[in-house]
Amino acid sequence: MDWTWFHRFGSPPHFYRIAGKLIPWFAWLAAISGVAGLIGGLFLAPPDYQQGEGYRIIYVHVPAAVLSTMAYAAMATAAGVGLIWRMNVAHAVAASCAGIGASFTFLALVTGSLWGRPMWGTYWQWDPRLTSELVMLFLYLGYMGLRGAIDDTARADRASAVLALVGVINLPIIHYSVDWWNSLHQGHTLLKFGKPSMPPSMLVPLLLLMLGFMLYFAAIVLVRARGEVLRRERNARWIAELLGAPT
Amino acid sequence: MMHWLAMGGYWPYVWPSYLLTLLTLVLNVGFAQRSAQRARQEAQRRAHSPAAQQGRS
Numbered sequence A: 001m002d003w004t005w006f007h008r009f010g011s012p013p014h015f016y017r018i019a020g021k022l023i024p025w026f027a028w029l030a031a032i033s034g035v036a037g038l039i040g041g042l043f044l045a046p047p048d049y050q051q052g053e054g055y056r057i058i059y060v061h062v063p064a065a066v067l068s069t070m071a072y073a074a075m076a077t078a079a080g081v082g083l084i085w086r087m088n089v090a091h092a093v094a095a096s097c098a099g100i101g102a103s104f105t106f107l108a109l110v111t112g113s114l115w116g117r118p119m120w121g122t123y124w125q126w127d128p129r130l131t132s133e134l135v136m137l138f139l140y141l142g143y144m145g146l147r148g149a150i151d152d153t154a155r156a157d158r159a160s161a162v163l164a165l166v167g168v169i170n171l172p173i174i175h176y177s178v179d180w181w182n183s184l185h186q187g188h189t190l191l192k193f194g195k196p197s198m199p200p201s202m203l204v205p206l207l208l209l210m211l212g213f214m215l216y217f218a219a220i221v222l223v224r225a226r227g228e229v230l231r232r233e234r235n236a237r238w239i240a241e242l243l244g245a246p247t
Numbered sequence B: 001m002m003h004w005l006a007m008g009g010y011w012p013y014v015w016p017s018y019l020l021t022l023l024t025l026v027l028n029v030g031f032a033q034r035s036a037q038r039a040r041q042e043a044q045r046r047a048h049s050p051a052a053q054q055g056r057s
Helices: A004-009 A012-044 A053-085 A088-120 A128-149 A153-180 A200-232 A237-242 B002-009 B011-047 B050-056
Strands: none
Touching: A004 A012, A012 A053, A012 A088, A012 A200, A012 A237, A053 A088, A053 A128, A053 A153, A053 A200, A053 B002, A053 B011, A088 A128, A088 A153, A088 A200, A088 B011, A128 A153, A200 B011, A237 B011, B002 B011
């Protein structure tokens, strides 16, 4: 298999250029998908037979929760690639994922809490799903804190990458917590084979919003990563050429 | 319209969720753009500094 494309991505000028081209595509597709999903979720989807209109929190809670775990997986993968192949760009991508992932984990916890109050009668319960999601928020904060505490970028990259990789153990715990333990949280709705748990009129807007959130994440990570690459490569010749400085 | 806004009585839970989501989306865009802009300005300042030009030549 030809791995040239992979190594080309490790080249900062190549990554910077490709990311700049991809950002508008991801951003526009995210906006289209998000608006379509929002119209479907707020106006077209029927009320739930048990939860009435209150279930519409699903259209922001589930995409935020899915994004929070996806961002962690992306961060850990990039950190692992950076650690194994000593790829600076991969570390830049990993560092860019953390803040966004933390904000969406917080959002998933708060929207879940707001959904829990009328349905469960409580804002918070030390339930396996909620607790493991909270642990992920602490992992994100720990990753960012560790990076901030080490002045040397290369050392910060290595130490934070190890932490990110150790934290991967929490991802299957979050996913399977509703199966492994007695949980107040509902079981799998989307990743369930056989009879779907939602009719298409409810499911399609949810899938569109999830897609929109993921495309949004890709766009924002690339914006941040481009800035991070500029910061790391500030003395490189290609930056001077890019910014039109005399060489 | 009022009926829709009331969300069947669940509006105190539904609308804050949507508002917070909007805030998260907007703030992430703002932070990312500001961070990228600062990095570009810093790189531009360094690239045009006489010391950097001397180092490259």
